Amino acid sequence: MKLTGSQIVIETLIEQGVTDVFGYPGGQVLNIYDELYKAQDRINHVLTAHEQGASHAADGYARSTGKVGVVIATSGPGATNLVTGIATAMLDSVPMVAITGNVPNALIGRDSFQEIDITGITLPITKHNYFVSDVNELAETIREAFKIAKSGRPGPVLIDIPKDVQIASAEYEKAEVVKAFTDKKAKDKCIEQAAALINESKRPYIYIGGGVLGRDIAPDVMTFAEKIGGYIGCTFMGLSAFPSDHERFLGMQGMHGHYASSMANKEADLVIGIGVRFSDRATGNTAKYVKNTQFIQLDVDSSELGKNIKVDVGVHGDLKDSLERICALVKKDERPGWKEIVESLQAEEKAIAQKAEEATAVPLTPKQVMDIINDIKLDSTVVATDVGQHQMWAAQYLKFRKNRTFISSGGLGTMGYGLGAAIGAAVGSKERAILVTGDGSFGMNLNELATAVSYNLPVTIVLLNNGVLGMVRQWQTLFYGERYSNTVLGRKTDFMKLADAFGAKGYRVATPEAFRAAFSEASESEGTCLIEVLIDKDEFVLPMLPPGGSIDDIIVAKERGE
């Protein structure tokens, strides 16, 4: 059947199983929006306040559902506003398709109004991108984009469509939902070498990341860990991939990770990395990190093997398949000696936590806030965060029992990511989503409150307000002689009036009891709620491995001044 380019865009999206898209209209996507209008009973469009918010919403939607997130924006500023969102998705391997309009082919290259080379701009931050100059290639290009976005290690793909291509007609024939490329199976030799190393190991530590979350293989990791008597820690990106309260799970490791997991990694004689990139935030100083330890790394992306640290065995292939085959080859061994060591590490962690709690003089601590959220949130509730101290507190203290219930910008560390992401998660999960944010991050994209309220989306915003840019300030306290350059906000923003102005329900709390009451009420309400939680500006995220340091330099407690 003969369709116009913009009809092909919509039909192909629907054909590929897309039910929700996020975006913002403009001159060069008018035709696509015209078709969206006509197809509104078949595809839901969420209009955000800003294209950046739309890109984060598509990302949050993708992370919480596992589907490909779709975002649409116009040419020029519409397209450049997507850049941060696309880069965020790239660094965290999130499947996303971004569709931008551009000026007609005849005007390309003339610095026409709202013309920008968005494929050039997004080249290093997309898995792949397309400029579609011929309407006959449009449908196939969109399908290919979906295939690339969800294959192997997922990522964002951008399609730039000039307006004349949206107007021109071509034959369209409905096609099947594209399947991801089949991932390679690891070589037998690598599997055997990995199994041999594990059998020799006395203290195996299993270190899981975003790859485990994306492939959803927590049960396989569990079986494997139990068989070899191994303990599990995760990266920031691996949070929620594995149940937090499992007895073999030690929590996130790294710069602000749990004491027990970071230490277990150090004490281990073998680290088995599954879907991790050994990022600097997780390892600290790599020269000290690799000392006396052997490494096995499993990844679907061969370029990750040995990229950041030298590994003894690299296993390139589908994670589930690799893990199952290794698991079949290893000997069952409870490794009681290792258990003893880990248990003493856990006891040390507990003691540190207790000491910290006793030293607390302020009325409401971030940990108390997270504990209360844990008490009330459902297993299926998605928690999104922004970036900063609140993000690390959420990562440290929140408990997860279901995959894809923690979404946060790990790789790029995008302040302003959270509200858009929470909106995407609420749309995707059709359930209440929680945003844990700080006053700094929230200030970056709070305009999306308008979106959440307009669509009556169930989003609970927990805004930890300490009046400062806490994470940067923490570094200034520790490493810059308490010279608080531009981190004391001193803003006059009244968040209650702000919530009111946007049409959200606002709460301001300063005690655990008040927070519990507000959070419970918000959880049972209908729409968008903002809970401003007043916390102390001198709260630290601890433990902390100083930048460039190693686990030996871990800071576990703060010298509390006057």
Added chain:
Amino acid sequence: MSKFVIAVLVDNKPGVLMRVTSMFTRRAFNIDALTVSTIEDPNYSRITITISGDENTKDQFVSQMKKLYNVKKVKVLDDDVTVKRELMLIKVKNSPETRPDIMAAAEIYRAKIIDYSTDVMSVELTGEPTKLDAFIKIMMPLGILEMCRTGIVAIERGTDTMINQE
């Protein structure tokens, strides 16, 4: 540090070279030389890249390259079975004092004099990069005005080709 010559088969489409070079910048690879040309099959182009680095750099380079969607095949050429050639054009001062040395060197190196005037001479030379380097050394004191090199093109001996190899 070793030098590696890597042959890459890519889709013959606009913008592909930019995708490849953008990856170099993004991953901080240092490129010594790069050549691009069409091949017998019009669907593909062949890029020959020379990089310096250790084994790990080479492996990273190959896997990062393979991740690009327009890259079809990547092969690190085996030094023992590879023929490498480079072309150079070099313009030198032509004076009664330097002329005999230039002519003699050109003859011994089997270079071609491709332009000649009373004060300038242009020489074309093809060969292994080391041969070109040696020729430049001789010309240096004689007065090089301008020069350019194509970068290495390389091909393996035998019946195997990039397209038919797995």
